[in-house]
Amino acid sequence: MGDTLLEAQGxxxxxxxxxxxxxxxxxxxxxxxxxxxxxxxxxxTTLFHLLTGTLPPDxxxxxxxxxxxxxxxxxxxxxxxxSRTFQFPEIFLHLSVLENVQVACLSRARQSFxxxxxxxxxxxQKGEALLxxxxxxxxxxxxxxxxxxxxxxxxELAIALANDPLLxxxxxxxxxxxxxxxxxxxxxxxxxxxxxxxxxxxxxxDMDVVFALxxxxxxxxxxQIVARGNPEEIRQNAEVRRIYLGSRR
Numbered sequence: 348m349g350d351t352l353l354e355a356q357g358x359x360x361x362x363x364x365x366x367x368x369x370x371x372x373x374x375x376x377x378x379x380x381x382x383x384x385x386x387x388x389x390x391x392t393t394l395f396h397l398l399t400g401t402l403p404p405d406x407x408x409x410x411x412x413x414x415x416x417x418x419x420x421x422x423x424x425x426x427x428x429x430s431r432t433f434q435f436p437e438i439f440l441h442l443s444v445l446e447n448v449q450v451a452c453l454s455r456a457r458q459s460f461x462x463x464x465x466x467x468x469x470x471x472q473k474g475e476a477l478l479x480x481x482x483x484x485x486x487x488x489x490x491x492x493x494x495x496x497x498x499x500x501x502x503e504l505a506i507a508l509a510n511d512p513l514l515x516x517x518x519x520x521x522x523x524x525x526x527x528x529x530x531x532x533x534x535x536x537x538x539x540x541x542x543x544x545x546x547x548x549x550x551x552x553d554m555d556v557v558f559a560l561x562x563x564x565x566x567x568x569x570x571q572i573v574a575r576g577n578p579e580e581i582r583q584n585a586e587v588r589r590i591y592l593g594s595r596r
Contacts, residue, residue, distance in 0.1 A: 351410075352377045352546050353429070353514055358397050358407030359570075360390075367393040369570035370407070375514065380540065380547040382557045384581075385567035386590065391550045394567070395516055398548075399431045400424045412513070422454070430512035432520060436503040440492035444483060444502055447491050448474040451509035477505040481535060497528040501535070508539070515540065517549035521556050533559050558582075566590075 353375040360368040367390045375381060383391050396402040398409060400421040409417045416424050425431075439447050452470050478484045481501040486494065491502060500520065507515060520536065521529040533556060540547050551557050557564065557578070564581045566574035568590050574581065581587055 350376050352412060353398065353548075354410040355394075355398065356408045356410070358394075358404040358409060360393055360397055360402060360405055366570050368397060368404070371567075371570075371572055373565065373572065375546055375548055377513070377546055378544055380560055380562050381549075382561035382564045383548065383550045383567060384552075384554075384557055384564060389567040390570040391567055392518060395431065395518055395550065399429060399516060425510055428510060428513040429516070430507040430510055430514070431516040431518065432500075432503045432507050433518050436496075436499040438491050438499055438502060438506075440490070442491055443487065444489050444491050444494065445471070445474050445478065445487040447502060448477050448505050448509060451506045452477075454509075473509075477508055478502075480508065480539060481505045497524050497532070500524065500532060504535070504539070508543075511543075512545060514546045514548065517547065517551075519550055519552065521551065521553055529553065529556060536560065 351374045355371055355373050357370050357372055358368060359366060359370055369390075371394060383394070385391055393402065397404045400416070400419050400423070403418055407417075408415060411424070411427060411429055414427070416427065439450065442450070449470050452473050475484060475487060478487055481504050483498060483501050483505065486498060491499070494502065517536070521532055524532060536547070537560065539545070547560075549560070551560075561578060563575070563577055565572050566581065566584075566587050573590070574584050574587050576584065
């Protein structure tokens with residue numbers, strides 16, 4: 348495995364003759380925080396679908412910790428330590444905040460959701476610890492559906508942490524948040540990932556968020572990776588400014 352946590356080798360995906368992801372090759376190393384940027388329709392979310400098993404690639408291979416995970420179900424990939432959040436949080440709105448996290452904990456332990464009403468002290472403590480980590484412990488008994496959007500984002504992050512991931516994929520983590528909420532979530536993500544030593548790969552349209560979080564950046568356009576570099580290199584890249592950052596000449 349060496350210094351590579353995740354590797355995609357020439358992955359592609361076509362929909363109705365349109366190649367959404369076109370021969371993408373990338374590697375992620377343990378402990379890094381990398382952003383994936385690009386205009387709408389560039390293929391970013393589709394690439395995330397391929398990496399997490401939501402969609403199978405038409406061509407190519409995906410390795411996680413040296414193991415070929417191409418074609419595995421999202422749940423099997425999740426259990427191996429690769430978690431994901433979505434632009435719009437996927438939450439059981441009728442369950443309590445704590446129960447949402449307990450469901451993820453039970454799934455990680457391969458126990459039935461039917462055990463939820465009799466959740467043991469162990470799983471309650473685990474769930475409460477995760478909620479405390481994201482600042483939601485005081486909301487534990489509330490029905491998830493009554494939470495404001497910013498707190499739903501925090502809850503989804505707690506759920507994503509339930510499997511003690513090695514790699515966390517965040518799909519537009521600050522989308523829909525007010526500026527103050529964005530700043531708070533950035534600080535939370537940075538704190539959690541540094542303390543847990545988690546590798547992070549995220550998409551984001553807010554470039555202030557990208558430059559605040561990312562150590563390195565990939566730029567995607569028309570299904571292909573067209574630029575790679577650190578934040579300053581991407582800022583100065585004329586092609587990136589042309590296709591994405593809105594360069595004025």
